[in-house]
Amino acid sequence: MASIEKRGENSYRIIVCNGYDQEHKKIKETKTITLDPNLTPKQVEKELKKQSVLFEAEVKNGTYLDGGKITFAEFIKKWLEDCGPNLQPKTLARYNEMLNGRIIPALGHKKLSEIQAIHLNEFYRNLKESGIKKDGKWIAKDKLKELISQNNISIYDFAKVAKVDIRTLKYCLSGRTVSFHTAELISKALSVKMDVIFNKSGGQGKLSDQTIKHHHRLISSILTTAVKWQVLFDNPARRANPPSVKKKEAPHYDEDTTELMLQLLENEPLKYKTMIYVTLYSGCRLGELAGLDWSDIDFENYLIRIGKASQYLPGIGTFDKATKNESSERVISMPKLVMDILSSYKAWWNAEKLECGDQWYKDDEGKESERLFIQWNGKPINPNTITKWFCSFRKRNNLPILTFHGLRHTNASLLIGNGVDVQTTARRLGHSKATTTTNIYSHF
Numbered sequence: 001m002a003s004i005e006k007r008g009e010n011s012y013r014i015i016v017c018n019g020y021d022q023e024h025k026k027i028k029e030t031k032t033i034t035l036d037p038n039l040t041p042k043q044v045e046k047e048l049k050k051q052s053v054l055f056e057a058e059v060k061n062g063t064y065l066d067g068g069k070i071t072f073a074e075f076i077k078k079w080l081e082d083c084g085p086n087l088q089p090k091t092l093a094r095y096n097e098m099l100n101g102r103i104i105p106a107l108g109h110k111k112l113s114e115i116q117a118i119h120l121n122e123f124y125r126n127l128k129e130s131g132i133k134k135d136g137k138w139i140a141k142d143k144l145k146e147l148i149s150q151n152n153i154s155i156y157d158f159a160k161v162a163k164v165d166i167r168t169l170k171y172c173l174s175g176r177t178v179s180f181h182t183a184e185l186i187s188k189a190l191s192v193k194m195d196v197i198f199n200k201s202g203g204q205g206k207l208s209d210q211t212i213k214h215h216h217r218l219i220s221s222i223l224t225t226a227v228k229w230q231v232l233f234d235n236p237a238r239r240a241n242p243p244s245v246k247k248k249e250a251p252h253y254d255e256d257t258t259e260l261m262l263q264l265l266e267n268e269p270l271k272y273k274t275m276i277y278v279t280l281y282s283g284c285r286l287g288e289l290a291g292l293d294w295s296d297i298d299f300e301n302y303l304i305r306i307g308k309a310s311q312y313l314p315g316i317g318t319f320d321k322a323t324k325n326e327s328s329e330r331v332i333s334m335p336k337l338v339m340d341i342l343s344s345y346k347a348w349w350n351a352e353k354l355e356c357g358d359q360w361y362k363d364d365e366g367k368e369s370e371r372l373f374i375q376w377n378g379k380p381i382n383p384n385t386i387t388k389w390f391c392s393f394r395k396r397n398n399l400p401i402l403t404f405h406g407l408r409h410t411n412a413s414l415l416i417g418n419g420v421d422v423q424t425t426a427r428r429l430g431h432s433k434a435t436t437t438t439n440i441y442s443h444f
Helices: 041-061 072-086 089-107 117-127 142-150 155-162 166-173 180-190 209-228 255-267 270-282 286-290 336-359 383-396 406-417 422-429 434-441
Strands: 003-006 011-020 026-034 137-140 198-201 303-306 309-313 317-321 330-333
Touching (some): 011 041, 026 041, 072 089, 089 117, 089 209, 089 309, 117 209, 137 180, 142 166, 142 180, 155 166, 180 198, 255 406, 270 303, 270 336, 270 383, 270 406, 309 383, 406 422, 422 434
Antiparallel strands (some): 003 011, 011 026, 303 330, 309 317
């Protein structure tokens, strides 16, 4: 059974024997707790008994974590096992990239209880240095084709093993540049160093203050969990000084540029014209646009229902997921102009399906695709394809720089500029709180 030692006025140490080591000495696990000074002697006795039983059960079950013994990397592994399943796939992929790329190499070796605000501040300063951002482009050497051939594997199978898109791999093998992340995945799949099969093209830049702030928030979230699990008494990230991020105006097109863009769309394929109109008039996110089915379109009442989102991840492919939050599930009224374009697009879509015949895509349950925006055979479109097309369209027509997400900002600016109240704008955009809308679009 656990034993208890009084340490201070309201502080107690619980000691539990956890077997014996190789020298037959008792392995003792300890935990110090502080009780409310207002408790009566009987309440103190009851609380100590309760905490002792709980601590003993944690030790016996192997769920007790000692912040003085476990490293930050070991705790991160526990955190991912517990919290990872609750994260969205893309969020988890982004967290793993930050953890494995920078956080664990820099801080993972430290004991959890040793991490102080000064260590975090030093880490943030290091992230500001030139060469930290692995944003250079990489070109494959002939050695890459040679190694893939030696492994007696097709490029399609290798793409799956490396968890990269087959089109990206083909681009790479044809001599076109790829990102650091892609080059890293390919190198790992072949178990060789990157410089063996790739040459670097371009320099390495610095991380933005916003990106460093994302690293800080992730570290703080992990350490907050450590406090919640009573592995740490306090979260040192709360005392750290990550870089402050200046609030910038949400990038968008003004009315004149938007009107010009719509005129230019008349010369573009109907599929992409429809995508831009739906996004511009609904303010939906890219994933929400790519996740639309025909059942989400109410032609009679001029409504669009947002109920899910579509995403793409290397190694997984294109998949559907729930919307960002509960408030993101919404029904948006649309003008007749957009519904007429959707009606024309539906006619084109039906003709494509008819021409495709038996080759039309079916899901795992054998149901034919009813996705709005599709590949040639009805298969759901990769959201990245939409992003790439919009970038190409913008460059071809010398439109100002704007990401596809900027069309959502444009929608918000036009709504607010036309006197739509913030609460209504927030509901249309799918924000959980009107304050989110105010914070992002206060300059409008």
